[in-house]
Amino acid sequence: MIKKRFNPITDKTSEIVAFLMTSPDIPTDAGLRFKIEISVEEAVENVVRYAYEGGIGWLEAGTSLDNDSLMLTIELRDAGVPFNPLEMPDPDITLSVKEREIGGLGIFLCKKMMDNIEYKYENGNNVLIMKKKVNE
Amino acid sequence: MEIKINKLPDKTYVTLNGRIDSTNADQFQNDIFALLEGDCKFVDIDCSEMSYTSSQGLRVFLLLQKSLIERHGNLVMRNMNPHVKEVFDITGFSNIITIL
Numbered sequence: 526m527i528k529k530r531f532n533p534i535t536d537k538t539s540e541i542v543a544f545l546m547t548s549p550d551i552p553t554d555a556g557l558r559f560k561i562e563i564s565v566e567e568a569v570e571n572v573v574r575y576a577y578e579g580g581i582g583w584l585e586a587g588t589s590l591d592n593d594s595l596m597l598t599i600e601l602r603d604a605g606v607p608f609n610p611l612e613m614p615d616p617d618i619t620l621s622v623k624e625r626e627i628g629g630l631g632i633f634l635c636k637k638m639m640d641n642i643e644y645k646y647e648n649g650n651n652v653l654i655m656k657k658k659v660n661e
Numbered sequence: 662m663e664i665k666i667n668k669l670p671d672k673t674y675v676t677l678n679g680r681i682d683s684t685n686a687d688q689f690q691n692d693i694f695a696l697l698e699g700d701c702k703f704v705d706i707d708c709s710e711m712s713y714t715s716s717q718g719l720r721v722f723l724l725l726q727k728s729l730i731e732r733h734g735n736l737v738m739r740n741m742n743p744h745v746k747e748v749f750d751i752t753g754f755s756n757i758i759t760i761l
Contacts, residue, residue, distance in 0.1 A: 539684045555744070562713070570715070621757065622723070622726050622727055622758075623727065625753075625757060628716075628720060630720070631715070634751065638751075
């Protein structure tokens with residue numbers, strides 16, 4: 526896995542996203558890149574904004590690519606407040622504009638754009654693992 | 662992100678150029694909310710040069726449309742690239758904003 530630990534992470538979303546998106550594991554196809562970038566940005570922004578009181582803390586971000594299955598894995602790890610983003614309810618996308626609530630779209634976009642997302646709490650760390658098949 | 666605004670008596674035309682992401686979403690929100698000063702009801706946004714939006718951009722478009730609908734107006738967004746359009750489709754925003 527190609528990975529890097531960022532510390533502190535206050536206002537570092539774009540730097541962390543840029544690190545992940547320039548990994549050689551990330552495909553070149555524009556459509557795939559768009560889906561991966563938006564998922565990565567939403568997931569990283571969630572940690573940067575909410576994981577640590579006052580934003581002081583670290584985030585380790587990494588990528589790996591299985592060359593046989595062409596499955597890309599993106600892993601985010603932090604030691605912030607235990608939080609499983611996958612337990613957030615999906616927004617009701619059938620509501621009218623008046624009824625639609627603000628927010629809740631970030632993780633929903635990750636779920637829709639990636640093929641699989643898993644969360645685990647391990648050794649005091651939040652671990653988010655996002656997978657996307659990248660055969661083009 | 663570059664925003665061009667052309668206020669006409671019956672409609673405000675906006676052209677977006679670039680990305681809406683965590684680096685500029687707050688500024689983008691301020692710029693868009695400035696449109697609502699006065700009695701602006703109809704906003705027409707050309708998205709042909711908008712390359713990307715995160716959920717923070719979506720949030721601003723939703724708030725804008727909520728305000729315009731309250732005034733019996735509407736938000737039109739046109740010429741989205743297919744990647745951005747997919748984000749609007751997946752989130753159901755294509756049903757609450759007029760996409761042309």
